[in-house]
Amino acid sequence: MMIKVGILGASGYTANELVRILLGHKEVEIAWLGSQSQIDKPYHHSYQNFFQILPLSCIDASELESLCKHIDVLFCATPHNFCATILTPKVLESTKVIDLSADFRLRDIETFAAHYHTTHANPTLLAQSVYGLCELNRAQIKPARLVANPGCYPTCSILSLAPLLANNLIDLDSIIIDAKSGTSGAGRKAALDSLFCEVNESFKAYSITSHRHTPEIEQALSEIAKEPITLSFTPHLVPMNRGILATSYARLRDPKVDSTALRHIYKDFYKGEYFVRVLDHGLSAQTRWVKGSNFIDIAPYVDTRTNRIIITASIDNLIKGASGQAVQNMNIMCGFRESSGLEAAPMFP
Amino acid sequence: MMIKVGILGASGYTANELVRILLGHKEVEIAWLGSQSQIDKPYHHSYQNFFQILPLSCIDASELESLCKHIDVLFCATPHNFCATILTPKVLESTKVIDLSADFRLRDIETFAAHYHTTHANPTLLAQSVYGLCELNRAQIKPARLVANPGCYPTCSILSLAPLLANNLIDLDSIIIDAKSGTSGAGRKAALDSLFCEVNESFKAYSITSHRHTPEIEQALSEIAKEPITLSFTPHLVPMNRGILATSYARLRDPKVDSTALRHIYKDFYKGEYFVRVLDHGLSAQTRWVKGSNFIDIAPYVDTRTNRIIITASIDNLIKGASGQAVQNMNIMCGFRESSGLEAAPMFP
Amino acid sequence: MMIKVGILGASGYTANELVRILLGHKEVEIAWLGSQSQIDKPYHHSYQNFFQILPLSCIDASELESLCKHIDVLFCATPHNFCATILTPKVLESTKVIDLSADFRLRDIETFAAHYHTTHANPTLLAQSVYGLCELNRAQIKPARLVANPGCYPTCSILSLAPLLANNLIDLDSIIIDAKSGTSGAGRKAALDSLFCEVNESFKAYSITSHRHTPEIEQALSEIAKEPITLSFTPHLVPMNRGILATSYARLRDPKVDSTALRHIYKDFYKGEYFVRVLDHGLSAQTRWVKGSNFIDIAPYVDTRTNRIIITASIDNLIKGASGQAVQNMNIMCGFRESSGLEAAPMFP
Amino acid sequence: MMIKVGILGASGYTANELVRILLGHKEVEIAWLGSQSQIDKPYHHSYQNFFQILPLSCIDASELESLCKHIDVLFCATPHNFCATILTPKVLESTKVIDLSADFRLRDIETFAAHYHTTHANPTLLAQSVYGLCELNRAQIKPARLVANPGCYPTCSILSLAPLLANNLIDLDSIIIDAKSGTSGAGRKAALDSLFCEVNESFKAYSITSHRHTPEIEQALSEIAKEPITLSFTPHLVPMNRGILATSYARLRDPKVDSTALRHIYKDFYKGEYFVRVLDHGLSAQTRWVKGSNFIDIAPYVDTRTNRIIITASIDNLIKGASGQAVQNMNIMCGFRESSGLEAAPMFP
Known part of the structure; x- marks a missing residue:
């Protein structure tokens, strides 16, 4: 039917x-x-x-x-x-x-x-309403009548950091998210700043200290940490159509955790989650490898020199960051297989 | 099975x-x-x-x-x-x-x-072997053991011009194909000329008067015309990943044919062909509208001022120009629905 | 002073x-x-x-x-x-x-x-007023009070073809100019069609059979040929900021002219013209090699197989195709060295 | 002479x-x-x-x-x-x-x-040898016989952060530099990873926790701070030819310093430095505004919510990040005006 x-x-x-x-x-x-x-x-x-x-x-x-x-x-x-x-x-x-x-x-x-x-x-x-970040809120999404589909940056940022907070691994006041998005995130509006010649062959930060997605990220991470979190979020514009890469930094609480241990924590946290790919050692998140798909790729590393965790994560902003996740939410709400209509492998190049 | x-x-x-x-x-x-x-x-x-x-x-x-x-x-x-x-x-x-x-x-x-x-x-x-241009050679492809999947430029060029030759509409010595391709056509070879900085922000013609796809195009068009055809084919490199646009010119034999009549001839010739979209009046072929799909878009116009036919046609060079058409050939050879696995709508942006 | x-x-x-x-x-x-x-x-x-x-x-x-x-x-x-x-x-x-x-x-x-x-x-x-195509109209520009700076496409197209007409080398009804321009040619207007995501990763023709620069090109070439010329001009949009490449085709009158002879004719015609670089055998015009400069690069070839001349020529549309030529005109009108302020070598990459 | x-x-x-x-x-x-x-x-x-x-x-x-x-x-x-x-x-x-x-x-x-x-x-x-970061080491460069021209990332990073350290404004263990570079930084080597189709329409981090420019940045900043500094430096690859943008984060020591005060500190520190443009309030560093020039643009902000300083800075990696600074060093060493040959305004678009 x-x-x-x-x-x-x-x-x-x-x-x-x-x-x-x-x-x-x-x-x-x-x-x-x-x-x-x-x-x-x-x-x-x-x-x-x-x-x-x-x-x-x-x-x-x-x-x-x-x-x-x-x-x-x-x-x-x-x-x-x-x-x-x-x-x-x-x-x-x-x-x-x-x-x-x-x-x-x-x-x-x-x-x-x-x-x-x-x-x-x-x-x-x-x-x-229910916040529709599928991997974290599946149970509430299932019976919901009204789902708020998450923002593109929040989807990438929250999934990047959730395992750290769920496992109490970092200093809560140390989170910095340096995010980069393709230009489709700006929407189809005839704005001067979105013209080809203004965006192409350039790179910039925008909404420094004030982007709207900051409170959305803080809200979700605070819920996981069960403590209020204030963090720095800086978005940047990349001269490409699709893709978000978020590079996140936080100070490690326990210096005994190394990259291998951290990867296991992530793999464990996202066990059974089809759309979350925790990358193997040596691999890094790149937007080209998720383009055209509903995947999020996450590469967590520990920098022992600075005692920091550095996470890169990538999504297709129009799919996992918007319409794909909306369909994933629909699938959950309607009892379809969660990956229905979202099976396409990433398209490269 | x-x-x-x-x-x-x-x-x-x-x-x-x-x-x-x-x-x-x-x-x-x-x-x-x-x-x-x-x-x-x-x-x-x-x-x-x-x-x-x-x-x-x-x-x-x-x-x-x-x-x-x-x-x-x-x-x-x-x-x-x-x-x-x-x-x-x-x-x-x-x-x-x-x-x-x-x-x-x-x-x-x-x-x-x-x-x-x-x-x-x-x-x-x-x-x-059989030449696997599906829309033109379906009957021979069906029983074939060995199919030669057409080149990317030839697929776009031959489908652009076939209706003209089948209907005897143009002077055979007047064909010029000015084709433009994304860079994936050069393959995944570590060549200096294919480096990002060499291709990006530039546009060039290459293999002027001597590209290998010329005889392939001439062979297929000659078969349709039942006369040997010699034509000019000039490929160009576009700073983008995917897509071919071919702009073809030929002198019209019958000045009474106008753009509307020409479009009807094309729609008629490709009647029932799912992957060929003859565009309506006012529309033009653009590679973005076929990217990620097996479609070819064709926009035929008559320039009454110069008595020339001008055709633009676009494909995704990696799909209809290569792997998509290979799957289409497989579908024909194996008795599957011809569009099996090729139903994806074009992906924009 | x-x-x-x-x-x-x-x-x-x-x-x-x-x-x-x-x-x-x-x-x-x-x-x-x-x-x-x-x-x-x-x-x-x-x-x-x-x-x-x-x-x-x-x-x-x-x-x-x-x-x-x-x-x-x-x-x-x-x-x-x-x-x-x-x-x-x-x-x-x-x-x-x-x-x-x-x-x-x-x-x-x-x-x-x-x-x-x-x-x-x-x-x-x-x-x-005087038409300010410097290399062709220098004498009239010198004393002029009002100079019409040529269009970007016309500059590239006219300089591509002038030697052919001045030397009576081609059939006048056989000229086809297939031109490609970077996006800065569309100007700084907040138009949907000029948005990054609409232009990037795509290629299209536009104003097929009807672009405004057609009569400007015909007017200049007709003056050189001393006969009215009607030609086909098709502009295309390239996903890059700067640069025009024009690929021009015409039927050769005298089949004894080969590429070497043709190149000599061009070198001769543009002798002493600092901003016109007739390229040596084996080289082709590419927009990257003129970007940021007032040069036009021209590569004329004869295709003996089809008896056609094929010319590629490239300019920086904002410089030789607009502001650079305007300064060149100013230099001529004011008695400055013609290359004053325009000495910058092309910037690559 | x-x-x-x-x-x-x-x-x-x-x-x-x-x-x-x-x-x-x-x-x-x-x-x-x-x-x-x-x-x-x-x-x-x-x-x-x-x-x-x-x-x-x-x-x-x-x-x-x-x-x-x-x-x-x-x-x-x-x-x-x-x-x-x-x-x-x-x-x-x-x-x-x-x-x-x-x-x-x-x-x-x-x-x-x-x-x-x-x-x-x-x-x-x-x-x-002398480290040739002109704005910081002019006196030593002047008489030097052998100058080490700084790396591209270090030039942008060190100039971004020098005023903070000279003025003792930040916690020394809190520095994070998230840097992004155009692809010319990879050089003209026929490497698979630098192919157009591998870079275009993608964004990635690389050399996470281990890039060679890290010790160069730490060495220069430590000299200014007169204390050893260990910091996080993460480079990213941007699908464009030229440009570096560095986004730097550090914890503010004195919460009374606001963005206006910070900007004055920067303007003061770089007083008289022609190639350093400390941007006015509301402006942000973007690579397009320095492309083709020897300028570095710096936009320092205080995020009072997180008590962090956020600096964006941009250079043309091939000019201020390499050859332009080399000429600037030559000018200093040879007694020429420091901006000789480097006067070109940035080229946009």
């Missing part, structure tokens, strides 16, 4: 990638694509990759409750505070919702307001 | 892509990977994308006849004149062979010798 | 490049930078490369006549039909003008209207 | 860049180019950018003493332990030497041996 899904915010990169993944998912049919800017236009006018593959036109999805009667899962790939505004109890009664925006990620609405510069539109729903 | 396949030349880009595609093919199991340079090394040492996905090590495949007893299809992704040298009647008795090298593409061994600077190692087998 | 110059349209890529070149020109001082969108903002807010190098803020240049009293040369790097609108006889009395837009390139205002979709604002001035 | 220079190791990227810079230096003439692999070949066969610009062929420089009689300055752009092997007292009598390799950077030959896996060939000369 197939389920039907609707997608809001169809004109963006994450929706485009979600569509691509779902077209290969044997148990899912895309019922409709909502886009305010593309109403009645064939989807291949936005994304010519789907020419003759997906003969849908975008629709006006403002009558959401009525549209949701006919679908099992709603994906929101919309700007922040949009999903929180339009979701109603009626929608959630008829439909499971996976929100790829930031609306339901942060528990604390004041933190939300401080970072997204707007008042949260729906604190009631927020209280019912 | 699944078939088993072996792959020779596993360390190259085309083998890597073939492996990726075959891992998603429900009816195929990869039995072994042969590589002279990587004997006994895990395949993920060559291609870390397959870490924990494909736990095979490369083997020494010099005992080919014995190795081929256990497989149904052999793919050769080897340098030219290697496959022609090692293939034996016994191999072909037990196994269907799809050769991704140039060994069995050219009917004329003198042309082969002139362009590949070596004497053809096996003219007898050459006589039994 | 130094001259003073003003620049209109300072926020664009060509103005930015002009500023960079002029900062290295010993005989020029930049008096002011006009930009409607950046009035009173430090220029390094637009182009941080000039931080602490050029402490100018942009000005409102609407009082142009008064502003031009204090300068010797005015560069207009403005959108089309802007320069034609604002220029007055008074401005031209006090100031020499080099227009980098399309306003004064086409002799025929109907052709202008057809391609730029607007009525030419100043046919009177058009009649007094 | 012009000086004459010789260059060893002419076939590499740093030599190529050195040649480009020196061609624009009014007081320098390139006397000869030594290259073992290119003996008697025109230099434009290696670097076609110099076609018709530099009509030199490479020479066999094994008779170094005799060759050095005719030059004032010798640049060694050779692999490590080459310069240390060939230099003789006689060479140093007649010629000033600037070594761009690692041979004379590390004071301690055991550290050298540990990181370069070879015994230092000339400890005597090492004792006479």
Whole structure:
């Protein structure tokens, strides 16, 4: 039996990638694509990759409750505070919702307001939502009606560091995450800073000390550590389309832990997790090896000279960092095999 | 029932892509990977994308006849004149062979010798081989034991121009193909000219007037036209990983044919061909819209001002231009659905 | 003695490049930078490369006549039909003008209207202007008050083909120019199609059969041939910042001309031209070898098999194709050494 | 009066860049180019950018003493332990030497041996050499006969952190440098890992915990701090040609120092240093803004939330990180204006 899904915010990169993944998912049919800017236009006018593959036109999805009667899962790939505004109890009664925006990620609405510069539109729903980092929250995701799909940087960062905190291995005030992302993370917006000539052949940090994903990472890691964590998170822009690499640093509590021991701790922590690949000795995380897939590669090392742990981890930001994880969440919520539609091996080069 | 396949030349880009595609093919199991340079090394040492996905090590495949007893299809992704040298009647008795090298593409061994600077190692087998351009030669491919998988440029060029010749629309001495390829076409060889800094931020033509794919294109188009064709083919190198765009020019015989009529002729010629997308008016072929897929996009236009036909066509050189078409050939030869394992929609960005 | 110059349209890529070149020109001082969108903002807010190098803020240049009293040369790097609108006889009395837009390139205002979709604002001035392709029009440029700086594609295309027409070597109806440009040619406009993720890892043709530079190329070549020429010009977009490569095809009239003879004809035609490098046998034009310089590299070959001439030529589109040639024109008009400020060797990689 | 220079190791990227810079230096003439692999070949066969610009062929420089009689300055752009092997007292009598390799950077030959896996060939000369980080060591460089040109990462890292240590602002055991470099840093060697398709569209860390530039950075910073410093240095590879961005972290000793105060400390420390641009509030270091120039841009911030200092700094690795600084050293040693030949503004895009 197939389920039907609707997608809001169809004109963006994450929706485009979600569509691509779902077209290969044997148990899912895309019922409709909502886009305010593309109403009645064939989807291949936005994304010519789907020419003759997906003969849908975008629709006006403002009558959401009525549209949701006919679908099992709603994906929101919309700007922040949009999903929180339009979701109603009626929608959630008829439909499971996976929100790829930031609306339901942060528990604390004041933190939300401080970072997204707007008042949260729906604190009631927020209280019912579940943070959809599949490997860490599977049990809560399974019965959830509303899942907040994690941010791209948080997915990579949290999975990089979770085993350290779960095993009490590091000084909590010593965490530094130096993250680098491909440009698709900036979305499909006609912004000067995202022009080819501005990004190509350059490298920069941005949102130094103030990126919105910082509180999301701190919230998840604090929950694992059962203590509040404050950390440094610095994102950078890489002249490539896809991929995130996060390089994380922390001070080791127990100097007897070496790289081999650390790798075993990681392999143990992620035992049975298909999408987490803890790399063997000598290998390092590189974005090319996960591109086009839902994998996260993690390479944990101890630097005995400085008594620091150095972790590199890589994901495809549009897949494990967005649409792939959304499908993984759907699979968990709908009782499908968790890797359904996500079996594709990474594509290189 | 699944078939088993072996792959020779596993360390190259085309083998890597073939492996990726075959891992998603429900009816195929990869039995072994042969590589002279990587004997006994895990395949993920060559291609870390397959870490924990494909736990095979490369083997020494010099005992080919014995190795081929256990497989149904052999793919050769080897340098030219290697496959022609090692293939034996016994191999072909037990196994269907799809050769991704140039060994069995050219009917004329003198042309082969002139362009590949070596004497053809096996003219007898050459006589039994079939040129595997699926859309044009399906009937001969079906019963074949030995299929020559077409070159990347020829696939894109021949499919671009075939309808013109089949319909006698152009002056035969007027064909110019100006083709552009991503850098994966150069293979995984440690050559100075293929270094990142030599290719990136540059654009060049190469093998001007003398590229090896010229006779292959001429041979196929001459067969369709039933007259010998001599044409200009100029390849260029694009600073990107994947993709070929061919821009073809020819003088129109009948000035009454306009772009709309021409498009209809193309749509008609490729009717029912799933992998050929003749683009609607206003659209143009772009490599990004076929990347990661087995599609070829073709946009035919008439320039009434100059009385020329201008065709742009795009493929993913590693898929429709190599490993995807090899799988398509396998599907035809083995009686599978022709699109098995090749259903992936193009991946953008 | 130094001259003073003003620049209109300072926020664009060509103005930015002009500023960079002029900062290295010993005989020029930049008096002011006009930009409607950046009035009173430090220029390094637009182009941080000039931080602490050029402490100018942009000005409102609407009082142009008064502003031009204090300068010797005015560069207009403005959108089309802007320069034609604002220029007055008074401005031209006090100031020499080099227009980098399309306003004064086409002799025929109907052709202008057809391609730029607007009525030419100043046919009177058009009649007094000179087409500033330095190597071909030096004598007229020298005394000119108003010079139309050629388009990027036309510079590369016209210099590629001029020797053929001057020597009556080809069939006039056989010219095809297949041109490829880096993305800076699209300008600094926040357009969806110019986003990094839309351009990167892709290759496309655009404006097929209808690009605005076609009549400019035809006009210049027709003048040399002393016969009207109609040709095919197809531009393509390359995922790189800078550079144009034009591959040109034409049918040879005299089959006795071979590549060596052709190269001599080119070397002869461009004898003494410092910025034109006719490449030796075996070399081909590549954009990397001219990047950052005012050179054009030209590699002419005869394909005896098809009786065609194949020329590749490369320029840096922002230098010889725009701001460098503008400075070259200024040097000619002001009596400076023609290479003043343009001596920089190409920068690789 | 012009000086004459010789260059060893002419076939590499740093030599190529050195040649480009020196061609624009009014007081320098390139006397000869030594290259073992290119003996008697025109230099434009290696670097076609110099076609018709530099009509030199490479020479066999094994008779170094005799060759050095005719030059004032010798640049060694050779692999490590080459310069240390060939230099003789006689060479140093007649010629000033600037070594761009690692041979004379590390004071301690055991550290050298540990990181370069070879015994230092000339400890005597090492004792006479000066570390050529111009802004910090100008006085010693001026009279030196043998200058060790700093590594690319060290130049960027040391200048990023020097003011902090000189002002005793941070905990010495808290320094983490997360550095990112364009691919030209890997040199012009036909290595698989440097192929376009391996680097493009990917991002990775390398030499985690063990990069050779670590002891060079520690040595320089320890000298400033007057205490031994151990730090974490992690280099990453960026899919672009040129540029280094270093993101440095350290724990602030005095929480009363805010970003404004910090910036003043930096501006003060680098007062009068033309090539160091301490960026204004709100600006961040980006490699595109220094490309093609000898500048280093530094943006120091305090993160009050974590009590950390975060510095981003960018250079062109081939210029300030190699050949530009070599020319700056030459200018200091020869009494030229320090910016001679290095005045070019950064080239964007």
